[in-house]
Amino acid sequence: MTRVLSVASECAPLIKTGGLADVVGALPNAMRDAGVEMRVLLPAYPAVLGQTGSGEIVMEEADLFGGPARVRAVSHSGFELLLIDAPHLYDRPGAIYLGPDGRDWPDNPRRFAALGWMAARIGAEGAGGWHPDVLHCHDCQAGLAPLYLRQRMPHGQRPGTVMTVHNMAFHGLAPPEDLDALRLPRDRFHPDGFEFWDHISTLKAGLVEADRLTTVSPTYARELMTPEFGMGLDGVMRARRAETQGILNGIDTDAWNPATDPEISTYRTVRGKRRAHRELIEEFGLPEGYGPVAVVISRLTEQKGLDLLLDVLPDFLERGGRLALLGSGNADLEQRWREAGDLYAGVSVRIGYDEAQSHRMVAGADAILVPSRFEPCGLTQLYALRYGTIPVVALTGGLADTVIHASPAALTAGVATGVQFWPVSADALLDGLEHLVALHSNPKIWSQMIRNAMRQPVGWNVSAAEYAALYQEIGKPE
Numbered sequence: 001m002t003r004v005l006s007v008a009s010e011c012a013p014l015i016k017t018g019g020l021a022d023v024v025g026a027l028p029n030a031m032r033d034a035g036v037e038m039r040v041l042l043p044a045y046p047a048v049l050g051q052t053g054s055g056e057i058v059m060e061e062a063d064l065f066g067g068p069a070r071v072r073a074v075s076h077s078g079f080e081l082l083l084i085d086a087p088h089l090y091d092r093p094g095a096i097y098l099g100p101d102g103r104d105w106p107d108n109p110r111r112f113a114a115l116g117w118m119a120a121r122i123g124a125e126g127a128g129g130w131h132p133d134v135l136h137c138h139d140c141q142a143g144l145a146p147l148y149l150r151q152r153m154p155h156g157q158r159p160g161t162v163m164t165v166h167n168m169a170f171h172g173l174a175p176p177e178d179l180d181a182l183r184l185p186r187d188r189f190h191p192d193g194f195e196f197w198d199h200i201s202t203l204k205a206g207l208v209e210a211d212r213l214t215t216v217s218p219t220y221a222r223e224l225m226t227p228e229f230g231m232g233l234d235g236v237m238r239a240r241r242a243e244t245q246g247i248l249n250g251i252d253t254d255a256w257n258p259a260t261d262p263e264i265s266t267y268r269t270v271r272g273k274r275r276a277h278r279e280l281i282e283e284f285g286l287p288e289g290y291g292p293v294a295v296v297i298s299r300l301t302e303q304k305g306l307d308l309l310l311d312v313l314p315d316f317l318e319r320g321g322r323l324a325l326l327g328s329g330n331a332d333l334e335q336r337w338r339e340a341g342d343l344y345a346g347v348s349v350r351i352g353y354d355e356a357q358s359h360r361m362v363a364g365a366d367a368i369l370v371p372s373r374f375e376p377c378g379l380t381q382l383y384a385l386r387y388g389t390i391p392v393v394a395l396t397g398g399l400a401d402t403v404i405h406a407s408p409a410a411l412t413a414g415v416a417t418g419v420q421f422w423p424v425s426a427d428a429l430l431d432g433l434e435h436l437v438a439l440h441s442n443p444k445i446w447s448q449m450i451r452n453a454m455r456q457p458v459g460w461n462v463s464a465a466e467y468a469a470l471y472q473e474i475g476k477p478e
């Protein structure tokens, strides 16, 4: 059995800001079925310790970037975690990455260097008698682990390393003055190492140092090699093309199951979905109408393209559409969406974060809208498919890989599951919405699409096998 230490800054259901947490939290159980024993290394934020209890101390570090730390082994959600208990770094109010003023914590470079540091130490020494064969590092917060591991152990003896890009937009930047404080080798501070325009980039460190790179969909893997999507690191990605692969995310099909979901009137069929639909219309106070009820569940940021939806909202409503949005993020976008909710009877807006409500929305809607400018994978369209809710998505990243566009050919073959549009512009989005309205008005086509969507496999089976094969290839020799 391959042993893998998964290294990340968030993990559902314990602590989450986005899809990264869902994936990190789903992998250990998915990988067990594929013959991999995975443990998750996570900072012991107060909210996490409150849920897991303090467990057993398996490692101590006298000075973890400015204070003492302990690693605690706990079990939760059916898998094993190692928590870095370092009060000087993690025991504070506020969100994971942001202080109460809404800005990044000024010491984020140290807080997440500490994650990489402890990962490397566990990679080299094991923890509580458990020795990983592979370190699987997620996003920039874990990006320094492969470099620190290399500093500790020669090639051939150390565990293999995988760096997964969930989002290339976050570079993990720190000023060059931090080099010594972060215990980084000055001889690697150059453009072929971890320097990014005179700054330290922990993401780039991971991309340069890890044995293998993955990202969360095959299309995003290709996109990352282009200037349009590479966020300044496309050259690095091109240089590592041979060691890079896209492995599509799955979802937790137990947590997202319309037949058992405790948040809704459960259903198994197209007809059964009607009750959940009525309940959603009531919950959101939407008017009666003839067109599709669409939902959005999203962070409100530039990435998600929801400003474009604001532009075409009147046209969608005019065609009988209605919309319920749940989201939070950028203050300006929150304000614009609140105003749209006040202005249009057919639009209902909830600013906030509400997991239970997101289930009711996915279940009750006719369609989900994901007009992202880029989307490494995207999870909400996968939830939607499972609940027979038709995705309207931009043709990019994982959205391109998970939705079968209702083209004439796909409709004739009876395999369509959604609508894709391109380019990511207001005009093309409106074309997509018009297409949705037309499909929805044809009961035969519409119920066929719902059936197709509900049948599409969105679990982890295929991807877990791909990760297992990858771990096997690079795992530490026995």
Ligand code: ADP
Pocket (backbone or CB within 6 Å): 017, 018, 019, 020, 022, 297, 298, 299, 326, 327, 328, 352, 353, 354, 355, 358, 377, 378, 379, 380, 381
């Ligand atoms: P990203 O990670 O870029 O935010 P994903 O689609 O991969 O995008 O994952 C987003 C996750 O966060 C999904 O599980 C989605 O349901 C959830 N989510 C986003 N915004 C909200 C919200 N306001 N309330 C509840 N869940 C949300």
Ligand code: GLC
Pocket (backbone or CB within 6 Å): 018, 019, 020, 023, 166, 167, 216, 249, 375, 376, 377, 378, 379, 398
């Ligand atoms: C990132 C991406 C999203 C992806 C998620 C999990 O947050 O923005 O597309 O689904 O990570 O991999």
